Amino acid sequence: MITLASIKERLRPTPGETWLGLVYVLPIILVMASLVFVPLVTTVLDSLYRIDPMRPGTPFVGLLNYQNLATDSNVQHATWNTLVYVVLAVVLETLGGLAAALLLNKVRHGRQWLLAILVLPWCLPPVVNALVWLWIYNPSYGVLNNLLKAIGLISENQVWFNDHHTALLLISLVHVWRMLPLTAIILLAALQAIPGDLYEAAKLDGASRFKCFRMITLPLIAGGLAIALSQSTVFAFNLFDEAWILNGASLDTRSLIIQVYMSAFQNLKFSYGMALSVLAMIASLLVSMVYVLKVYRETRFD
């Protein structure tokens, strides 16, 4: 007869197993500590000092860097732009990714080929991706102008990045084009884990397609959805390549991470850049936490 005591006895590690367990987790502990936790802690600490190679010493300045960030008009511009990127990217990637995943889930033949095509933009290096779109948006010979002229929507070439709002939208679209496949794959994996019996039972009970989607699909992919939303948010907060390559340091499209780069590596005000990167990280963490707390549900089919 199995008792609680016998289970505990069986689970108790034997001599030698403890160190073996430690050995198993040691690589990931070392990698995470050296590449994530130590740099994170040093970045937070350094943001409280004045680290500027052009001035002697590194005095403790407390929250001065953070106070200065609050009144920096460039940071305000970059923050607003980044919020627009995040909202557009998360909404478009989630809706588009869900639609693509639902379609792929219905496909029975050749799904692997469709998947391979879908992930292509995600496989491209971000810089290559942005350069391709730079050519598409080019005001003189770009495909976009030629296409819109061919179908009669515009009569003369447009300089797309001369308008602030259009520029933000176009850069967001490039980012969405690259990141949407990842969202689609995460949601497709979640969709494929839903047992078909549930839909059959719902059908027998007379549930419509929309009701099946709302009552079965959405709740059962909530875990995947939270992960997809979190990754979309984090990547949109970290948007750099697309904005930098398509429109350089222009204030119209400057993201927070571009501002970090300019503060730290052009103006050489390292601790100021660190403070901004800490704030950007906290913001993306907070938003991601909302998804995890509000959307994520552990899914069990047993």
Place this chain on the structure above:
Amino acid sequence: MLRRHLLASLAMLPLSFAVPAFAPLASAASVTEVLLPPWGTLPKAMTDRLGSETGVTLDTQTLGWDQILTKVATSMIAGSPPADTTEVDWSWVGQFGAANWYQPLNDAIDAATLADIPSAKFFMFDGKLLAVPYANDFRVLIYNRDHLSRAGIAAPPTTPDQLLADAKAIKAKNISQYPIALPLSASEGSATAWYLLTKVFGGELFNEQLEPQFIKPDSAGYRAMAFEIEALKQGLISPAATGLKDVEVQELFKKGDASFDLAGWAGNVAVYSDPAKSQVAEHVAAALMLSTTGTARTIGLPEAMGIPSTAKNKEGAKTFINWFIKPENQIESYKTLGNLPTRTSVLKQLNSEGKLKSGDVILQQATLVDPLFKQGTPVWYPQFTSAVSSALNQAAKGQLTVAQAVAQIAEEAKSAMQP
């Protein structure tokens, strides 16, 4: 048990890849690492000759101009050398000097050679020579002779008003849709073009006390920006210029789409005149910079090579720099890479041999080169110039008036100067 040990070994395997990172790095004393932009990257024939003449073997890393600053900054902060010799742009002198990142070269170059390189003064910081110029970048007016003659214009313009009139004439005859090539993007090339035009309009950016001199409507800086915006509004500059960097604008000139490269790099006269690189090679000519005062002032933006204080092979680096600035190597660098020689004697020699394109103009303009900052490049230059390019770009897009743009620049300059 055996299986467990096998699994444990597999788990530890990834760490073994990190072990070489902690091993002492092998160094080859005879190899000199250089970090330079594409126009400083020597062709194989030159590196082979360097090896045979000096015994120095180059290990060349080629990076974009702004990426070099990032690499130098991160390496120096980490206390490791970015290379034995690196690019040093005139605009980095204030930062690098204040940070004490580069080894003084006053004693590494002989006095006669330094006297032959007038732009060396741009790289002095507190009496220390931080780098030795190898590319003599100053600005001249480059124009397409064919466009001008077809428009019935006998001589290149000498004033901003004449330039506008000539550009209108060229546009009216459909010779060029946008005759003036000038960058207006949020990039360094746009900012330096404005600095140049400020000189053209007879003024300075700052006075001796570093107070902005470009805010009043009658100031040179204000008029220079108004001139750029007016030329754009009149359709003499391409509306796409708001997204184009200087090198992209130069492509417009090379293709024959533009008639004037208003802020032309002096060294580019040779590039534009090369049929392999330019479609307008036989029509290119240079003229003295425009002026409103009678003196064709221009700005010097030379590029140099320096030795980081953390460099491993400083002797190799010194040998390389001294070799590169020898007259015969400056001439070869001009022919193969388009780097205008920094030695006055070499410029004169090339001109006397008829090998310097628009040589008389280049030599005359070289004597009228002003530094952008008489006090030396300040440490806050990168923050200031970033504000200039952003505000100019916003004004070109119609988001700011000229008055708002110069006020924004002045405000940012004040903030950048704060300790």
